[in-house]
Amino acid sequence: MAVSLLVCSLAAAQTTEQLPGFDLERLETNVGRGTLLVGNGELMVPGGLHVSLLGHYQRLPLVLNDGEGDLQVVRNRATALLSAGYGLLPWLEVSAQLPFVLWQQGDDPSLLGLGALAAQGLGTPVLQARLGLLSRRQRHPVDLSADFGVGLPVGNGTALAGDDGPRFHVRMTVGTSLGMVAPSLEAGVLFRPTILLATSDGSAKQGANSEIRLGAALATTGKGLRGELGLRATLSPQVAMDVLGGVRFPLPAGLDASLMAGPGLGGALGAPRFRVLAGVSFHDEPPPKLSFIDENADRELQLALATPDRPPEDERVRPVSTWELNALSRGDSGTAAPQGPQEPLRPYQPTPQERVVLRGVIPFTKGSAELQAVVPLLDQAVLQMSELPRGGTVIIEGHADTEGTDASDMFMSLRRAQAVRRYLVNQGVPATQVRIRGFGAEWPVSAKPATEEERQLNRRAEVIVLTEAVPTSATTQTPTP
Numbered sequence: 001m002a003v004s005l006l007v008c009s010l011a012a013a014q015t016t017e018q019l020p021g022f023d024l025e026r027l028e029t030n031v032g033r034g035t036l037l038v039g040n041g042e043l044m045v046p047g048g049l050h051v052s053l054l055g056h057y058q059r060l061p062l063v064l065n066d067g068e069g070d071l072q073v074v075r076n077r078a079t080a081l082l083s084a085g086y087g088l089l090p091w092l093e094v095s096a097q098l099p100f101v102l103w104q105q106g107d108d109p110s111l112l113g114l115g116a117l118a119a120q121g122l123g124t125p126v127l128q129a130r131l132g133l134l135s136r137r138q139r140h141p142v143d144l145s146a147d148f149g150v151g152l153p154v155g156n157g158t159a160l161a162g163d164d165g166p167r168f169h170v171r172m173t174v175g176t177s178l179g180m181v182a183p184s185l186e187a188g189v190l191f192r193p194t195i196l197l198a199t200s201d202g203s204a205k206q207g208a209n210s211e212i213r214l215g216a217a218l219a220t221t222g223k224g225l226r227g228e229l230g231l232r233a234t235l236s237p238q239v240a241m242d243v244l245g246g247v248r249f250p251l252p253a254g255l256d257a258s259l260m261a262g263p264g265l266g267g268a269l270g271a272p273r274f275r276v277l278a279g280v281s282f283h284d285e286p287p288p289k290l291s292f293i294d295e296n297a298d299r300e301l302q303l304a305l306a307t308p309d310r311p312p313e314d315e316r317v318r319p320v321s322t323w324e325l326n327a328l329s330r331g332d333s334g335t336a337a338p339q340g341p342q343e344p345l346r347p348y349q350p351t352p353q354e355r356v357v358l359r360g361v362i363p364f365t366k367g368s369a370e371l372q373a374v375v376p377l378l379d380q381a382v383l384q385m386s387e388l389p390r391g392g393t394v395i396i397e398g399h400a401d402t403e404g405t406d407a408s409d410m411f412m413s414l415r416r417a418q419a420v421r422r423y424l425v426n427q428g429v430p431a432t433q434v435r436i437r438g439f440g441a442e443w444p445v446s447a448k449p450a451t452e453e454e455r456q457l458n459r460r461a462e463v464i465v466l467t468e469a470v471p472t473s474a475t476t477q478t479p480t481p
Contacts, residue, residue: 021157021164022195023124024061024074026234026270027242028213029054029277031085031095032130036258036277037230037244038217040175040184041143043132044087045376047286050095054081054258054279058272061264062106062160073114074160075106077272079123085130087285093130099123101159121159124151124167136176136372139363139456147171147188167192171213177221177372186215190234211236225249228260240264240271256281347443348395350466357392358384358465362420363456366401369415371423377463378420382427384465392467394429396420396436399443401458406440414438416461 027037032050034040044050055078062074080102085095101121109116128149134140149169155162171188190211212235219228226248233241246260261276350356360377364370371378385392398417400409417436425431446454 021155021162022160022193023151023155023163023167024077024160024270025079025099025123026211026240026268027056027232027275029081029083029097031083031097031128032093034173034175034184035217035219035228035230036246036248036260037228037232038184038186038215039130039145039147039173040182040217040219041132041145041173042135042175043091043093043130043145044085045285046087046089048085048087048093048284050083050085050281050283052081052083052279052281054083054277055079056081057276058264059274061270061272064109071109071111072106073109074104074117077104078102081123081279091132093132095128095130097126097128099125099155099161101156101161104159115158118156118159121156121161122154123161124153124155124163126151137376139453142174142176144172144174147173151192163193164195165193169213179370180221182219182221184217184219186213188213209236223250228258230260234268236268238266238268240266240268242271242275244275244277246277251280254282254284256283345437345439345442347397347439347462348437348464350464353469354466355469356464357388357467358463360463362461362463364416364459364461366455366459367412369412369419371419375423378423378427381463381465382424382429385424385429385433388467392433392465394421394424394434395464395466396434397462397464398436398438399458399460399462400439400441401444401449401455402441410438410440413440416459420461420463 029036030039031052032039032044033042036054058074058077058079060072060075061077062072064071064073078101080100081097082100083095083097085093087093100123101118103119104117105119106117126149128147131146131148132144133146134142134144136143147170149171151163151167151169153163153166157164167190169188169190171186173184173186175182175184190213192210194209214233214235215231217228217230220226227245228248229245231241231243233239242262242264244260244262246258248256248258251257257278257280259276259278261274263274264272358381360380362371362375362377381394385394396417398413398415398420400413400416402409404412414436417438421431421434421436424434441458445457445460449455449458
């Protein structure tokens, strides 16, 4: 299709005076995680795939003045954009975009001494690599990425869809999640050939130049209908700005549909009066690669967790015993609390008849028991539980920093464990196979945290997926009569 459009466009251009070739489009869309206009700095996991097909309508993207009035060279323009992204490594994601001009029409540009435009044509293909610099998955405060891209000079200039030479862009994107909303910002530079449009009165109108591009977006989080608001601005040297708002909603089979519209501001070429974007996208990301822990190494780890070095001055009087709170969390009833001091609850130690197939830690923010929007570890646990042939059990152990009193720390650790349990049960894990325990601040990773990073390690929920160990050898015994 692309080759056919390109050949037809070039054949039509041979009969007229060719316009200086440049790409009229100033709006770039995002491939991968984030909103339709602006990314959020987060990369797809290795093996993740994102494919989208987007339709784009513009009103009055190119208006020139012939000395007597405005000439609407491009009054209406419809384009299509096919894009795909793939996660190669935890810190590397690659993507490609291929645009097409499907239809455009306007006044006759020969009144300005310019050749006629082609109605269709191939746009500028863009290849891009996205590098992850910071990630909230690694307990960084934000997601930060850097994009490096190149635009190939094969677009059709007579359709105002391609520059005369290659173009390059560098862009930084940062994003985070604040409860129900996810803000993101980006800033970059586009390097492209400089093009001037000569008019019949001898003046020159700048058609293309290197640009500074800025963007901001705000999106709601969740799995259902989501709202998006984006702003894109270019400085080159005239200012052009697009403000678009819309929605994104899920479809069956891993598809999403999106619709955005909004006005364009500024007098730069390529800034339309308004735009409308609509399309569908397919997004699929596997859970992180499973790693099976050696049983001997796992027992040594359990012993190390069970006997941490605790400073003597950290011993405090607890108004509520750990045993009583965890008995309530398991739903024990009808039995009287035993008299006398109870054995302190320790982190779970698998028996020789159990095998640990998955272990991980989920961090929490201070004073919060809410999970982040994306928790790959729990999706991996759900997948593993569904594939265990011998059945399995999930142990969830909640922990807290010294955020308050002993009782409040204990309840916070239980709330965190319950939040993880609720997520697993909602994803189909039987409730009878999930056990939770709360430790308060009794088993910190860092006994004397001196930095915020160390305190974050103590605000956690540990997830352990266990299954019955496969016997190394099987013997058959004949019962005695």
